Amino acid sequence: MLKVESLDQHYGESHTLWEMNLDVPAGACLCLLGRNGVGKTTLLKTVMGLVKSSGGVIRFDGTDITQIKAEKRAELGIGYVPQGREIFPLLTVEENLKTGLRAAPKIFGNKIPESVFEIFPVLKAMLKRRGGDLSGGQQQQLAIGRALVINPRLLILDEPTEGIQPNIVSEIGDVIKRLNRGLGKVPAAPAAGEPRFEIHEAVSRINRELGVTVLLVEQKLPFARKIADSFCIMDRGRGVAAGAINQLNDDLVKRYLTV
Numbered sequence: 314m315l316k317v318e319s320l321d322q323h324y325g326e327s328h329t330l331w332e333m334n335l336d337v338p339a340g341a342c343l344c345l346l347g348r349n350g351v352g353k354t355t356l357l358k359t360v361m362g363l364v365k366s367s368g369g370v371i372r373f374d375g376t377d378i379t380q381i382k383a384e385k386r387a388e389l390g391i392g393y394v395p396q397g398r399e400i401f402p403l404l405t406v407e408e409n410l411k412t413g414l415r416a417a418p419k420i421f422g423n424k425i426p427e428s429v430f431e432i433f434p435v436l437k438a439m440l441k442r443r444g445g446d447l448s449g450g451q452q453q454q455l456a457i458g459r460a461l462v463i464n465p466r467l468l469i470l471d472e473p474t475e476g477i478q479p480n481i482v483s484e485i486g487d488v489i490k491r492l493n494r495g496l497g498k499v500p501a502a503p504a505a506g507e508p509r510f511e512i513h514e515a516v517s518r519i520n521r522e523l524g525v526t527v528l529l530v531e532q533k534l535p536f537a538r539k540i541a542d543s544f545c546i547m548d549r550g551r552g553v554a555a556g557a558i559n560q561l562n563d564d565l566v567k568r569y570l571t572v
């Protein structure tokens with residue numbers, strides 16, 4: 314679904330990504346691992362179009378998206394949960410969710426799909442609360458919910474468990490797993506009267522049934538082992554190891570991940 318081929322990236326004179334390759338097949342839950350500062354966030358931001366690449370190709374479903382704008386990538390079906398959540402503390406939960414729709418207003422209009430509240434009921438209960446008044450775990454749910462309003466087929470999360478209490482970490486893990494695996498047949502939502510919204514809900518239902526492909530950066534190894542089916546390790550801007558999650562052995566951990 315997502316293929317990164319020989320990707321280079323520079324911050325000014327500083328060469329950050331070096332011929333980086335990454336393959337995220339449809340249905341995968343792939344965890345990007347590596348010590349601090351090796352370029353994980355930069356890779357995700359380059360995939361999202363938030364920083365410019367200086368060489369190589371990014372393909373989504375076979376289409377070369379390397380040069381297209383970030384908004385267009387959202388329209389194609391890529392959702393992004395940034396590091397540190399980046400929710401707006403003074404806006405309400407509802408307003409925060411609607412900022413996610415702005416990624417592609419022509420397609421998604423101004424309605425939050427009901428599926429977001431099925432996944433995160435707490436957001437419905439707190440619609441009128443300000444984002445800044447939510448707990449860390451609730452803010453992370455809001456950040457994931459905001460990425461889901463556009464019904465992504467690929468969900469990219471940058472350290473979703475950072476700064477979250479341990480009991481909530483496993484809840485977040487369960488949600489990501491549930492999104493990735495899909496729910497099987499789910500009932501159709503009632504028609505909302507507006508054709509564009511009905512298509513939006515239908516896509517949402519299909520994604521919930523079939524599951525969403527996931528690419529995440531995670532520092533907590535037990536969490537990564539629990540939710541991911543595959544991994545890619547980065548070191549100094551390069552991909553140095555990849556495989557099924559059960560191939561993530563002590564030798565790799567010692568060589569590339571322990572500090």
Ligand SMILES: Nc1ncnc2c1ncn2[C@@H]1O[C@H](COP(=O)(O)OP(=O)(O)OP(=O)(O)O)[C@@H](O)[C@H]1O
Binds near residue numbers: 324348349352355
């Ligand atoms: N906006 C920027 N301008 C210049 N250099 C940057 C910028 N953002 C990141 N860097 C540098 O690029 C390198 C890779 O950073 P990046 O944040 O991608 O790493 P990371 O693996 O995600 O680290 P962490 O686990 O700490 O989030 C680091 O040396 C960092 O200092």
